[in-house]
Amino acid sequence: VLLDTDACWERLRSTRNGVLGTVHHARGADLVPVVYVVDGTTIVIPIDTVKPKSGARLQRLRNLEGDARASVLVDHYDDDWQALWWVRVHGPARETAPTTEQLERLATSFPAYRDQGSVASVVLLEVQEVTGWAAMT
Amino acid sequence: VLLDTDACWERLRSTRNGVLGTVHHARGADLVPVVYVVDGTTIVIPIDTVKPKSGARLQRLRNLEGDARASVLVDHYDDDWQALWWVRVHGPARETAPTTEQLERLATSFPAYRDQGSVASVVLLEVQEVTGWAAMT
Numbered sequence: 001v002l003l004d005t006d007a008c009w010e011r012l013r014s015t016r017n018g019v020l021g022t023v024h025h026a027r028g029a030d031l032v033p034v035v036y037v038v039d040g041t042t043i044v045i046p047i048d049t050v051k052p053k054s055g056a057r058l059q060r061l062r063n064l065e066g067d068a069r070a071s072v073l074v075d076h077y078d079d080d081w082q083a084l085w086w087v088r089v090h091g092p093a094r095e096t097a098p099t100t101e102q103l104e105r106l107a108t109s110f111p112a113y114r115d116q117g118s119v120a121s122v123v124l125l126e127v128q129e130v131t132g133w134a135a136m137t
Numbered sequence: 138v139l140l141d142t143d144a145c146w147e148r149l150r151s152t153r154n155g156v157l158g159t160v161h162h163a164r165g166a167d168l169v170p171v172v173y174v175v176d177g178t179t180i181v182i183p184i185d186t187v188k189p190k191s192g193a194r195l196q197r198l199r200n201l202e203g204d205a206r207a208s209v210l211v212d213h214y215d216d217d218w219q220a221l222w223w224v225r226v227h228g229p230a231r232e233t234a235p236t237t238e239q240l241e242r243l244a245t246s247f248p249a250y251r252d253q254g255s256v257a258s259v260v261l262l263e264v265q266e267v268t269g270w271a272a273m274t
Contacts, residue, residue, distance in 0.1 A: 017214045019156045021166030027227045027266070028206030029158030029166035033214060051218055051272065069165030077154045077170060081188055081249060090164050112218060129164070135188065 003132030008087045013038045018074035022063035037105045043125040044102050050112045061095050068092040070125050085134035093125040140269030145224045150175045155211035159200035174242045180209050180262040181239050187249045205229040207262050222271035230262040
């Protein structure tokens with residue numbers, strides 16, 4: 001069944017990792033796992049200095065410079081398919097400096113972010129569209 | 138650390154759910170959770186009649202008709218960030234009728250697919266690029 005908007009936001013707020021999708025001019029959708037916190041109707045995704053980096057780590061930022069359209073999918077997989085659910089948001093996203101409040105929210109959710117300097121910047125996705133689905137509610 | 142190609146395929150073969158990314162002409166990257174099996178260098182994604190449907194369920198197929206570029210991300214999240222890893226593939230994808238062998242592979246991996254008619258078609262993603270990363274190996 002489709003989830004209503006309130007139910008979608010409830011699941012977004014009670015989850016903290018998902019997949020960020022951006023558009024790469026040549027190869028299409030680029031997907032990367034992310035952690036996040038919800039701030040109002042904004043998804044706040046840290047660009048951190050903590051997790052070991054892959055060479056392609058900042059491709060998401062290069063993609064957003066060229067095309068701001070972004071999506072985040074949060075989903076729960078289970079061998080019992082009656083327990084499946086997902087929530088997806090769409091909206092423009094941009095990199096910016098984190099506010100003190102955002103840094104505090106991130107540090108509360110993720111202990112690794114309590115160290116000063118662990119969050120270099122944030123990607124803010126302004127949610128314009130939210131869709132969700134659950135096998136059962 | 139970046140994973141080599143063999144390590145990426147090993148993780149793809151030992152996992153069975155991920156996120157499919159396609160390109161929507163207006164809103165950019167469209168993400169949807171999927172299950173899959175690996176057949177050679179092809180990711181085989183069932184379009185099933187089993188899981189309860191959301192209204193937007195077949196958007197992925199409409200997207201692929203307009204733009205065949207697809208990506209699948211398989212990732213492992215863990216509160217212990219030393220256990221994080223992901224593998225991502227890119228390539229063209231198209232919907233087609235499943236072969237008998239693909240149906241058998243799907244039925245072996247997913248008991249719900251043992252029922253005749255449970256897989257209506259498959260999306261075949263021909264992997265042209267594979268990238269993977271793990272915090273530790």
